[in-house]
Amino acid sequence: MSSTVPTRPNSIRQAAAEAVAGRLPALQIAAERVAMTVLQGVHGRRRVGQGEAFWQFRRYEPGDPLIRIDWRQSAKRDHVFVRETEWEAAQSAWLWRDNSASMRWRSLPALPTKLERAELILLALVALLVRGGERVALLGHPMRPIAGRPAVTRILERLGDVQEQETGLPPEAPLPRHASVILISDFFAPLADIDRRLRALAARGVGGVLLQVVDPAEESLPFTGRTRFEGVENDGDMLVPRVESIRGDYARAFADHRAGLADITRALGWRVMLHHTDHSPQSALMALWVALARSGDGPGGFRSA
Numbered sequence: 230m231s232s233t234v235p236t237r238p239n240s241i242r243q244a245a246a247e248a249v250a251g252r253l254p255a256l257q258i259a260a261e262r263v264a265m266t267v268l269q270g271v272h273g274r275r276r277v278g279q280g281e282a283f284w285q286f287r288r289y290e291p292g293d294p295l296i297r298i299d300w301r302q303s304a305k306r307d308h309v310f311v312r313e314t315e316w317e318a319a320q321s322a323w324l325w326r327d328n329s330a331s332m333r334w335r336s337l338p339a340l341p342t343k344l345e346r347a348e349l350i351l352l353a354l355v356a357l358l359v360r361g362g363e364r365v366a367l368l369g370h371p372m373r374p375i376a377g378r379p380a381v382t383r384i385l386e387r388l389g390d391v392q393e394q395e396t397g398l399p400p401e402a403p404l405p406r407h408a409s410v411i412l413i414s415d416f417f418a419p420l421a422d423i424d425r426r427l428r429a430l431a432a433r434g435v436g437g438v439l440l441q442v443v444d445p446a447e448e449s450l451p452f453t454g455r456t457r458f459e460g461v462e463n464d465g466d467m468l469v470p471r472v473e474s475i476r477g478d479y480a481r482a483f484a485d486h487r488a489g490l491a492d493i494t495r496a497l498g499w500r501v502m503l504h505h506t507d508h509s510p511q512s513a514l515m516a517l518w519v520a521l522a523r524s525g526d527g528p529g530g531f532r533s534a
Contacts, residue, residue, distance in 0.1 A: 260352030286310045325368035327414030329394045330461045336446035343442045347413040369400030410437040420489040437499040
Protein backbone atom coordinates (compact mmCIF):
# COMPACT_ATOMS: atom_id res chain seq x y z
CA MET A 230 0.00 0.00 0.00
CA SER A 231 2.87 2.37 -0.69
CA SER A 232 2.72 5.61 -2.60
CA THR A 233 6.03 5.80 -4.49
CA VAL A 234 8.48 3.65 -6.42
CA PRO A 235 11.92 4.66 -7.64
CA THR A 236 12.27 5.83 -11.22
CA ARG A 237 13.36 3.00 -13.47
CA PRO A 238 16.28 3.47 -15.89
CA ASN A 239 15.37 3.89 -19.55
CA SER A 240 16.93 0.56 -20.44
CA ILE A 241 14.74 -1.21 -17.93
CA ARG A 242 11.67 0.65 -19.20
CA GLN A 243 12.50 -0.39 -22.75
CA ALA A 244 12.92 -4.02 -21.73
CA ALA A 245 9.58 -3.89 -19.93
CA ALA A 246 7.88 -2.39 -22.98
CA GLU A 247 9.37 -5.08 -25.22
CA ALA A 248 8.12 -7.76 -22.84
CA VAL A 249 4.62 -6.31 -23.02
CA ALA A 250 4.77 -6.13 -26.81
CA GLY A 251 5.84 -9.76 -27.00
CA ARG A 252 2.71 -10.99 -25.26
CA LEU A 253 0.21 -8.70 -26.97
CA PRO A 254 -1.12 -11.22 -29.54
CA ALA A 255 -1.75 -13.86 -26.88
CA LEU A 256 -3.37 -11.28 -24.62
CA GLN A 257 -5.70 -10.14 -27.39
CA ILE A 258 -6.75 -13.70 -28.16
CA ALA A 259 -7.42 -14.39 -24.49
CA ALA A 260 -9.41 -11.16 -24.12
CA GLU A 261 -11.54 -11.92 -27.17
CA ARG A 262 -12.25 -15.38 -25.81
CA VAL A 263 -13.34 -14.00 -22.43
CA ALA A 264 -15.52 -11.38 -24.13
CA MET A 265 -17.23 -13.95 -26.34
CA THR A 266 -17.99 -16.16 -23.34
CA VAL A 267 -19.71 -13.27 -21.59
CA LEU A 268 -21.40 -12.08 -24.77
CA GLN A 269 -23.15 -15.42 -25.09
CA GLY A 270 -24.76 -14.85 -21.70
CA VAL A 271 -26.01 -11.31 -22.16
CA HIS A 272 -28.18 -9.43 -24.63
CA GLY A 273 -25.99 -6.34 -24.89
CA ARG A 274 -25.81 -3.10 -22.99
CA ARG A 275 -29.19 -1.74 -24.06
CA ARG A 276 -30.79 1.15 -22.23
CA VAL A 277 -34.05 3.01 -22.48
CA GLY A 278 -33.81 6.34 -24.28
CA GLN A 279 -34.67 8.46 -27.26
CA GLY A 280 -33.60 6.15 -30.07
CA GLU A 281 -36.00 4.84 -32.68
CA ALA A 282 -35.18 1.12 -32.45
CA PHE A 283 -37.87 -0.82 -30.58
CA TRP A 284 -36.61 -2.56 -27.45
CA GLN A 285 -39.51 -3.95 -25.41
CA PHE A 286 -43.06 -3.54 -24.12
CA ARG A 287 -43.70 -2.78 -20.47
CA ARG A 288 -46.76 -1.99 -18.40
CA TYR A 289 -47.99 1.60 -18.35
CA GLU A 290 -46.99 3.64 -15.31
CA PRO A 291 -48.50 6.94 -14.13
CA GLY A 292 -46.67 9.78 -15.84
CA ASP A 293 -45.89 7.89 -19.06
CA PRO A 294 -46.78 9.96 -22.16
CA LEU A 295 -50.03 8.70 -23.70
CA ILE A 296 -48.40 8.77 -27.13
CA ARG A 297 -46.16 5.87 -26.07
CA ILE A 298 -49.09 3.54 -25.34
CA ASP A 299 -49.24 0.65 -27.79
CA TRP A 300 -53.01 0.12 -28.14
CA ARG A 301 -52.68 -2.99 -30.27
CA GLN A 302 -50.46 -4.73 -27.72
CA SER A 303 -52.67 -3.51 -24.86
CA ALA A 304 -55.79 -4.93 -26.54
CA LYS A 305 -54.23 -8.40 -26.43
CA ARG A 306 -53.66 -8.31 -22.69
CA ASP A 307 -55.31 -7.31 -19.44
CA HIS A 308 -53.11 -4.25 -18.91
CA VAL A 309 -52.04 -1.15 -20.80
CA PHE A 310 -48.55 -1.39 -22.32
CA VAL A 311 -46.10 1.21 -23.63
CA ARG A 312 -43.29 0.83 -26.12
CA GLU A 313 -39.71 1.40 -25.02
CA THR A 314 -36.95 2.21 -27.47
CA GLU A 315 -33.25 1.52 -27.22
CA TRP A 316 -30.90 4.34 -26.30
CA GLU A 317 -28.88 4.66 -29.49
CA ALA A 318 -26.44 7.54 -28.92
CA ALA A 319 -22.90 6.18 -28.68
CA GLN A 320 -21.15 6.89 -25.40
CA SER A 321 -17.47 7.29 -24.61
CA ALA A 322 -15.93 4.96 -22.06
CA TRP A 323 -12.52 5.74 -20.57
CA LEU A 324 -10.65 2.78 -19.14
CA TRP A 325 -7.65 2.64 -16.83
CA ARG A 326 -5.67 -0.12 -15.25
CA ASP A 327 -3.17 0.48 -12.48
CA ASN A 328 0.33 -0.62 -13.54
CA SER A 329 2.21 0.39 -10.40
CA ALA A 330 4.62 -2.03 -8.78
CA SER A 331 2.09 -3.55 -6.37
CA MET A 332 0.04 -4.79 -9.32
CA ARG A 333 2.91 -7.02 -10.42
CA TRP A 334 2.63 -9.23 -7.34
CA ARG A 335 1.15 -12.71 -6.98
CA SER A 336 1.25 -15.14 -4.08
CA LEU A 337 1.61 -18.32 -6.16
CA PRO A 338 3.26 -19.04 -9.53
CA ALA A 339 0.03 -20.62 -10.77
CA LEU A 340 -1.88 -17.37 -10.33
CA PRO A 341 -1.76 -14.39 -12.69
CA THR A 342 -0.35 -11.15 -11.36
CA LYS A 343 -2.94 -8.52 -10.59
CA LEU A 344 -1.69 -6.53 -13.58
CA GLU A 345 -2.09 -9.47 -15.95
CA ARG A 346 -5.65 -10.01 -14.78
CA ALA A 347 -6.45 -6.29 -14.95
CA GLU A 348 -5.23 -6.03 -18.54
CA LEU A 349 -7.13 -9.13 -19.61
CA ILE A 350 -10.40 -7.81 -18.15
CA LEU A 351 -9.82 -4.32 -19.58
CA LEU A 352 -9.31 -5.61 -23.11
CA ALA A 353 -12.24 -8.00 -22.91
CA LEU A 354 -14.42 -5.11 -21.77
CA VAL A 355 -13.19 -3.02 -24.70
CA ALA A 356 -14.26 -5.83 -27.02
CA LEU A 357 -17.74 -5.82 -25.51
CA LEU A 358 -18.10 -2.05 -25.55
CA VAL A 359 -17.18 -1.64 -29.21
CA ARG A 360 -19.59 -4.42 -30.12
CA GLY A 361 -22.24 -2.30 -28.42
CA GLY A 362 -21.35 0.66 -30.62
CA GLU A 363 -19.55 2.67 -27.96
CA ARG A 364 -16.29 4.60 -28.20
CA VAL A 365 -13.39 3.74 -25.93
CA ALA A 366 -10.11 5.34 -24.85
CA LEU A 367 -7.40 4.86 -22.25
CA LEU A 368 -7.58 7.31 -19.37
CA GLY A 369 -4.40 9.32 -19.18
CA HIS A 370 -3.30 8.49 -22.73
CA PRO A 371 -3.36 11.17 -25.45
CA MET A 372 -5.85 9.39 -27.66
CA ARG A 373 -9.35 10.24 -28.72
CA PRO A 374 -12.16 7.73 -28.08
CA ILE A 375 -12.39 5.28 -30.97
CA ALA A 376 -15.05 2.81 -32.08
CA GLY A 377 -15.19 -0.43 -34.03
CA ARG A 378 -13.21 -3.65 -33.95
CA PRO A 379 -9.84 -1.91 -34.55
CA ALA A 380 -10.28 -0.31 -31.13
CA VAL A 381 -9.24 -3.54 -29.37
CA THR A 382 -5.91 -3.66 -31.21
CA ARG A 383 -5.22 0.03 -30.76
CA ILE A 384 -5.98 -0.06 -27.03
CA LEU A 385 -3.81 -3.15 -26.73
CA GLU A 386 -0.88 -1.43 -28.41
CA ARG A 387 -1.22 1.63 -26.21
CA LEU A 388 -1.10 -0.39 -23.01
CA GLY A 389 2.59 -0.89 -23.73
CA ASP A 390 3.09 2.87 -24.14
CA VAL A 391 2.00 3.72 -20.60
CA GLN A 392 5.00 3.91 -18.28
CA GLU A 393 4.94 2.34 -14.85
CA GLN A 394 3.09 4.60 -12.44
CA GLU A 395 4.56 5.82 -9.20
CA THR A 396 1.20 5.74 -7.45
CA GLY A 397 -1.80 3.48 -7.67
CA LEU A 398 -4.14 6.38 -8.46
CA PRO A 399 -5.89 7.06 -11.77
CA PRO A 400 -4.48 10.07 -13.61
CA GLU A 401 -6.17 13.44 -13.50
CA ALA A 402 -7.74 14.09 -16.89
CA PRO A 403 -10.51 16.34 -18.23
CA LEU A 404 -13.36 14.15 -19.40
CA PRO A 405 -16.48 15.01 -21.38
CA ARG A 406 -19.65 15.35 -19.38
CA HIS A 407 -21.62 12.12 -18.96
CA ALA A 408 -18.73 9.90 -20.04
CA SER A 409 -18.09 6.64 -18.18
CA VAL A 410 -14.84 5.65 -16.50
CA ILE A 411 -13.86 2.09 -15.64
CA LEU A 412 -10.96 1.92 -13.18
CA ILE A 413 -9.16 -1.35 -12.43
CA SER A 414 -6.64 -1.47 -9.57
CA ASP A 415 -5.96 -3.04 -6.20
CA PHE A 416 -6.89 0.39 -4.76
CA PHE A 417 -4.48 0.02 -1.86
CA ALA A 418 -3.62 3.72 -1.94
CA PRO A 419 -4.75 5.76 1.09
CA LEU A 420 -8.51 6.28 1.05
CA ALA A 421 -8.16 10.05 1.35
CA ASP A 422 -6.04 10.14 -1.83
CA ILE A 423 -8.49 7.90 -3.67
CA ASP A 424 -11.40 10.08 -2.58
CA ARG A 425 -9.77 13.26 -3.87
CA ARG A 426 -8.88 11.74 -7.21
CA LEU A 427 -12.31 10.19 -7.82
CA ARG A 428 -14.08 13.41 -6.88
CA ALA A 429 -11.94 15.27 -9.39
CA LEU A 430 -12.95 12.80 -12.12
CA ALA A 431 -16.62 12.93 -11.13
CA ALA A 432 -16.78 16.73 -11.02
CA ARG A 433 -18.20 16.97 -14.55
CA GLY A 434 -20.97 14.44 -14.05
CA VAL A 435 -18.86 11.47 -15.09
CA GLY A 436 -20.14 8.05 -14.05
CA GLY A 437 -17.71 5.44 -12.82
CA VAL A 438 -17.24 1.78 -12.03
CA LEU A 439 -14.32 0.45 -10.00
CA LEU A 440 -12.98 -3.09 -10.05
CA GLN A 441 -10.66 -3.86 -7.15
CA VAL A 442 -8.37 -6.72 -8.16
CA VAL A 443 -6.61 -8.51 -5.30
CA ASP A 444 -4.60 -11.67 -4.84
CA PRO A 445 -6.46 -14.05 -2.50
CA ALA A 446 -3.53 -14.02 -0.08
CA GLU A 447 -3.88 -10.25 0.30
CA GLU A 448 -7.27 -10.75 1.92
CA SER A 449 -6.83 -14.03 3.81
CA LEU A 450 -3.18 -13.62 4.93
CA PRO A 451 -2.68 -17.43 4.85
CA PHE A 452 0.97 -17.39 5.97
CA THR A 453 2.10 -19.00 9.23
CA GLY A 454 4.99 -18.64 11.62
CA ARG A 455 7.89 -16.23 11.28
CA THR A 456 7.42 -14.29 8.02
CA ARG A 457 9.21 -11.35 6.43
CA PHE A 458 7.07 -9.08 4.24
CA GLU A 459 8.97 -7.10 1.63
CA GLY A 460 7.50 -3.84 0.34
CA VAL A 461 7.20 -3.57 -3.43
CA GLU A 462 6.74 0.22 -3.57
CA ASN A 463 9.36 1.49 -1.10
CA ASP A 464 7.20 0.35 1.80
CA GLY A 465 10.16 -1.16 3.59
CA ASP A 466 10.30 -4.64 5.08
CA MET A 467 8.48 -5.99 8.12
CA LEU A 468 9.33 -9.12 10.09
CA VAL A 469 6.39 -10.72 11.89
CA PRO A 470 7.34 -13.42 14.45
CA ARG A 471 3.93 -15.14 14.25
CA VAL A 472 1.63 -14.14 11.40
CA GLU A 473 -1.27 -15.92 13.07
CA SER A 474 -1.19 -13.35 15.88
CA ILE A 475 -2.03 -10.46 13.55
CA ARG A 476 -4.44 -12.20 11.16
CA GLY A 477 -7.56 -10.95 12.94
CA ASP A 478 -6.39 -7.32 13.02
CA TYR A 479 -5.30 -7.58 9.40
CA ALA A 480 -8.70 -8.93 8.32
CA ARG A 481 -10.46 -6.05 10.07
CA ALA A 482 -8.14 -3.51 8.46
CA PHE A 483 -8.74 -5.03 5.03
CA ALA A 484 -12.51 -5.00 5.56
CA ASP A 485 -12.38 -1.39 6.79
CA HIS A 486 -10.48 -0.35 3.66
CA ARG A 487 -13.07 -2.05 1.46
CA ALA A 488 -15.90 -0.40 3.35
CA GLY A 489 -14.21 2.97 2.99
CA LEU A 490 -13.84 2.46 -0.76
CA ALA A 491 -17.53 1.55 -0.96
CA ASP A 492 -18.46 4.71 0.97
CA ILE A 493 -16.43 6.86 -1.41
CA THR A 494 -18.03 5.45 -4.53
CA ARG A 495 -21.52 5.45 -3.02
CA ALA A 496 -21.22 9.16 -2.30
CA LEU A 497 -20.43 9.74 -5.99
CA GLY A 498 -23.17 7.48 -7.28
CA TRP A 499 -20.50 5.12 -8.65
CA ARG A 500 -20.15 1.37 -8.25
CA VAL A 501 -17.32 -0.80 -6.93
CA MET A 502 -16.69 -4.53 -7.09
CA LEU A 503 -14.07 -6.92 -5.74
CA HIS A 504 -12.33 -9.55 -7.86
CA HIS A 505 -9.85 -12.20 -6.71
CA THR A 506 -7.24 -13.39 -9.17
CA ASP A 507 -8.05 -17.03 -8.38
CA HIS A 508 -11.59 -16.49 -9.75
CA SER A 509 -12.46 -16.55 -13.44
CA PRO A 510 -12.05 -13.33 -15.42
CA GLN A 511 -15.49 -13.99 -16.94
CA SER A 512 -17.15 -13.41 -13.57
CA ALA A 513 -15.50 -10.00 -13.22
CA LEU A 514 -16.30 -9.02 -16.79
CA MET A 515 -19.95 -9.99 -16.37
CA ALA A 516 -20.20 -7.96 -13.17
CA LEU A 517 -18.67 -4.93 -14.88
CA TRP A 518 -20.99 -5.30 -17.84
CA VAL A 519 -24.07 -5.45 -15.63
CA ALA A 520 -22.85 -2.46 -13.59
CA LEU A 521 -22.36 -0.40 -16.74
CA ALA A 522 -25.80 -1.37 -17.99
CA ARG A 523 -27.26 -0.14 -14.71
CA SER A 524 -25.07 2.95 -14.47
CA GLY A 525 -28.11 5.17 -14.38
CA ASP A 526 -29.77 3.36 -11.51
CA GLY A 527 -28.06 5.33 -8.74
CA PRO A 528 -25.47 4.55 -6.09
CA GLY A 529 -24.10 1.06 -5.84
CA GLY A 530 -22.53 -0.88 -3.01
CA PHE A 531 -19.67 -3.33 -2.81
CA ARG A 532 -20.12 -6.42 -4.96
CA SER A 533 -18.00 -9.50 -5.30
CA ALA A 534 -16.90 -10.49 -8.80
